[in-house]
Amino acid sequence: MKRRYQSLTTVLLITVLGIFFSRCTEPEMDDDFAAGAPPSIGEWTGSEEIASSDLVAYWSFDGDAKDAQGNVTGERINGDGTFAAGRKGQAYKGAANAFISYDNPGSVAALTSFTVSFWVNTPKHSGGAQGIYALTRADGSFWGNFQVILEGNTSSSNKMQMKLHFEKNSTPPVINIEHWIDPPESVRPDNMYGAWRHITYTYDEQTSKAAMYANGQAVDIGTAADRKSGAGDAGLGALTFKDAARFVIGGFQNHLGAPYGGLEPWMLNYTGMLDEMRIYKKALSAQEISALYQLERQGR
Template identity: 40%
Template sequence: MNLQYISKLICGLLIGITFASCQKMDRPAMNIIPDDTARINGPLQLYLPFEDDLTDSAQYNKASEAGTFSFIEGPKGKAFKGTANSYLQYPLPQRLADAGSFTISFWMNTAKHTGGAQGIFVLPNTGDFWGNVFAIVEGNDSPTDNSMLLKFTFMGNWIEFNGNNGLSRLPDMYGKWKHLTFTYDGTTSVFAAYLDGVKLDLPQNVSNRTKNNAPLGALKFANPSRFVIGGFQQHIGISGARDSWMLSYTGALDQFRVFTRALSPQEVNNLYTGR
């Protein structure tokens, strides 16, 4: 092979490499941007998986915490475990104030307590003593009764699982993981509750919500500011000082979700079975 041929071959290779490099440089760089609009406007506005972390995986918000807490094994990965002096607060999810409808779903595992009521969560209302939406667990000092007196309230609508008015106490709730879901559909004014993925049979005066003898309709939460896990709104200084009966939640929570629509029974069951 003569030197002239080798020189031509090398030149050709160099030109090819240069051309190829130029072509690569002419291509626009990939710029992968998360669809923040879809996330902010989507129905899932708060999602707390508690995987050794307090971050809200729906809106990427960080919690402000108080007191001591820990992470334990949950139904899916890790879970949050509260104490008598702990609670969390999150910035208000973007679309929650004017949601109209909601689904609140979570796993809980708690022991019996005596005395006052433990606050599981609350969407505060700075102009109201109770808040917009909350759930509390009343004390149980019975050595044999494992049922739970739980109260769920939204916009002044009290749903008390206390054994009266057709609402039984929630059965076999202590010392094990139980899945709870509460939904309200603003288009039908229907409230529903689920235990371990199964819709509870509620009397019509509980499921069909009214105001002034008319359907309650779409909700608009008043003066919302934060979202509190494991306490009352008074724990963060809203509506005065905390009363002595207002206790932090000492149990565990996992897979805590808040949606701005009412999930269907199948969707709720999927949250339960999919853990």
């Protein structure tokens, strides 16, 4: 009996140790992970490590509207914009009369390629399009140089229609100065309302291709078949923005008044929450975007 008892004890000890060591070596990829050294995602352990030398603007919205990189300056919160619990720390909370204006767009005005990445938490809205951000044109042009808008949704679908607009203004002018990324309804990201969702857009001057990602996954935005209705190949090369004067978050350039003209009825302020907004001067890779999403989702 004694010999059998010792044998069973040995088996149990080996089993427990095996489970313990196997758990220690498993990668922890959930939102919650044990205290101690954080797990790496790819080669990164924190979102600030990703393409840090190419980051030109970063808004954490932790109680203020400052660009932590110090490039976009002269911030002013207009209307009833506030701050609330965000995806990471605090977030900007918009309102029907609120937007943030910046007197100087800094390095954002000189982008030739870009990545823009941000988290949104928003209910459906009706009546028009809400402005997420805009790089203005001081010549009073109807559209800004570089902006994202969120269209209204009164349907039962939870697919989100978000549009990216950017321009190339050069001499001599290119044929397709304006370019829009607006995927058709069939491929728009689903389940996008009422919770934190991550959006990323890129444009690479080396390939002239734009891309969109939702929650770290690429969205199929098409090819060069139609360069003004959501295709990925813009055919523009290095971008050149024109008369970039100011920057807006949570609205349109028209919210600034002259010389942009009055607001049209469909131009709405952003009323949801916005967090961890980053602008890079290069197109991040799919691996970098996936890691950025996962790391920020884990609050790091």
